[in-house]
Amino acid sequence: MRRNITGFSNPTVKFLRSLREKKLRRREGCFLAEGLRLLTDARESGRLPETLVMAEGREAHPLLDTLEQAVLDAGGEVIETSEDILAKITGKENPQAVCGVFREFDTSLAGVDRHAAPIWLVAQAMRDPGNLGTMLRTADAVGAGGLILLDDCVDPFSVEAVRASMGAIFTQKLAVARWEEFLPWLSGGDGQLVAASLREAVPYRGAPYAAPCFIMVGNESRGLPEEYELACDLRVTMPMKGRADSLNAAVAAAVLAYEVLATLEG
Amino acid sequence: MRRNITGFSNPTVKFLRSLREKKLRRREGCFLAEGLRLLTDARESGRLPETLVMAEGREAHPLLDTLEQAVLDAGGEVIETSEDILAKITGKENPQAVCGVFREFDTSLAGVDRHAAPIWLVAQAMRDPGNLGTMLRTADAVGAGGLILLDDCVDPFSVEAVRASMGAIFTQKLAVARWEEFLPWLSGGDGQLVAASLREAVPYRGAPYAAPCFIMVGNESRGLPEEYELACDLRVTMPMKGRADSLNAAVAAAVLAYEVLATLEG
CATH class of the missing domain: 3.30.1330.30 (Ribosomal protein L30/S12)
Known part of the structure; x- marks a missing residue:
């Protein structure tokens, strides 16, 4: 009509x-x-x-x-x-x-086929729609399967997030879950959970990444809760040469994702 | 008082x-x-x-x-x-x-000591204060000297840009210049100008980066003008596995900057 x-x-x-x-x-x-x-x-x-x-x-x-x-x-x-x-x-x-x-699409975790792609991005309590959209855009660029949103994230269907995704909202799988739901789901199959961390971590370059690799970043102000970091299969450090001790969340996800991509493609 | x-x-x-x-x-x-x-x-x-x-x-x-x-x-x-x-x-x-x-600080190009750091970030016609602040934050993290803003960029002293810089506005040198002023300044001393490009470019991993390395990204919608890309000493490609042909400008700068850092630290 x-x-x-x-x-x-x-x-x-x-x-x-x-x-x-x-x-x-x-x-x-x-x-x-x-x-x-x-x-x-x-x-x-x-x-x-x-x-x-x-x-x-x-x-x-x-x-x-x-x-x-x-x-x-x-x-x-x-x-x-x-x-x-x-x-x-x-x-x-x-x-x-x-x-x-x-x-709106189905955003259930059950809809995620983890073997559909070698890389998945995971954001915990992300508050900024621009960061969320940017992560979707990065996910598309590295050939990831999608973005999994943990806990209370900003709405991925906001105009700002959709805009920042530059179309990746339509190509990337989007899932929304609580941590309590995500962790058993992840353990129920293949999957390496990776995060940048300052605790007992190895350098992010040359780390033993393995597919399907789930790259997790935390809230913009607080980072990841300790429990989440400790549950990771691999914790990596990134050089921080200046005064700051962290990167913007979407930036950290992208630098890690490109490193994982390079490693997996060997 | x-x-x-x-x-x-x-x-x-x-x-x-x-x-x-x-x-x-x-x-x-x-x-x-x-x-x-x-x-x-x-x-x-x-x-x-x-x-x-x-x-x-x-x-x-x-x-x-x-x-x-x-x-x-x-x-x-x-x-x-x-x-x-x-x-x-x-x-x-x-x-x-x-x-x-x-x-406000002195933002003249003359105030930039290119040998003070191995990496410099350059943004052309950047419109988003969040991206600008994020680039300053990334510059701090990779141990860059600062950020050079070319042509009509958003104001680096806006509340949003200052906030997104997470303090890097105070540690990184900031310069503002036109392209016509920047190019002769750069040619007047050491310095490798690098940009991501689809034209006659080499893979960004393993590219021959050299300090002081100036990593340039373009406007969020239009990217870099052709003339700017052609003036680069080194053009690199980054994998784009999905539908999109570009990354968020601040993300692209960060992925390149970490790659340059890894290369220079060998």
């Missing part, structure tokens, strides 16, 4: 705006992704929005035509609206000309 | 609040840093705030006493105020119990 919306008070506009709030996203089971590039990544990964919202007077683009047709073919809805309303929906002054509403 | 401020409309409160805006920071030549940890890092790096602002009813802390005394000894000003006013100054609902006003 295709229709035009002109009023700010239209219920669909209100619904779309509400997806910027976590509570309402959760209730609806939907999230918002913006921009032709992100939506094209989604389409090419087999994910189509249920609703596609496009600005009137946008520039024509063959990828946008392809996207629109795919959404209509799949029984989805296409909405045309003004740039002002699109700005209101996305909360950005200069919104991209298109955004889409996606159904 | 030590004094107490109780009114929201006090001119000093207005001045402090104004430091959240780039234009006014520039005019005053000052910036704001928050939190006891950051201010202690600053003090230990030989940087004291001209004005220290503390919340009434804060918990006593020996590091805060040391800081206060150091500021008073240096002829600075110490202000006590309410938590509400502190929240208004920092723009955060739960502000830390202390913040300080620092004089």
Whole structure:
């Protein structure tokens, strides 16, 4: 179905705006992704929005035509609206000309096939949506299987996290679990749990990484709880030459992930 | 001098609040840093705030006493105020119990001593204050000399960038320059300019890095201009196993910087 919306008070506009709030996203089971590039990544990964919202007077683009047709073919809805309303929906002054509403994915740990990839990233109590999205992007780059979120992490379906993932939200498996659930799951099969640590650790370069390798980073302020570090199969140290004793969490995950990749590819 | 401020409309409160805006920071030549940890890092790096602002009813802390005394000894000003006013100054609902006003540093390229460190980070047209601060933090961790900002970067003295630097703003040399100024400066002495690139590049692992090594990353959306890449002494590729063709800029800088560090330390 295709229709035009002109009023700010239209219920669909209100619904779309509400997806910027976590509570309402959760209730609806939907999230918002913006921009032709992100939506094209989604389409090419087999994910189509249920609703596609496009600005009137946008520039024509063959990828946008392809996207629109795919959404209509799949029984989805296409909405045309003004740039002002699109700005209101996305909360950005200069919104991209298109955004889409996606159904949230299954994020159960049971859905993770650990043998599907040699590397998995794990984030514990991550608070920053930019860091979370960046970890998804890094996971995609190193050929990881996905990102497992432990304990109380920021919502991976927030507009900021989706944006920072640069499309990796559509290609990487995402799972959400408590530590008490994750640890028995991990022990129930192959898997090496690795974290950067200052406790009885070996240098991160040349460490005996093994697939499937689960690289875990902790909360931005507090790092990993001691118990989590002690449960690791491998603790590694990274050089810290300056005053600080830690890296940004997404940066630490990336430096480790590239090292693991190099080791596994030998 | 030590004094107490109780009114929201006090001119000093207005001045402090104004430091959240780039234009006014520039005019005053000052910036704001928050939190006891950051201010202690600053003090230990030989940087004291001209004005220290503390919340009434804060918990006593020996590091805060040391800081206060150091500021008073240096002829600075110490202000006590309410938590509400502190929240208004920092723009955060739960502000830390202390913040300080620092004089901006000299950011001229002439102030960079390239032989002072084996690694330097260079960011071109970086737009995200979190990325900029994260690069400073990474620079500190790898023992770099500092961060050189090319062209139109976000303000390194914004509250967000200072916060993300985790104190590295006080330990790393910061320089701001145009490309047209940077390139002749670099050619005027030792220095290897390195960037990740898809053009005629060698694998980033095992590449012939040499100190002083300048690791350059480009704008978050557009990457580096072609001309900048072609001017590099060394272009390297990093594995991209997924759909994306690039990493987050601060992540790319960190993965490269750790690789350069490992190579130089042999």
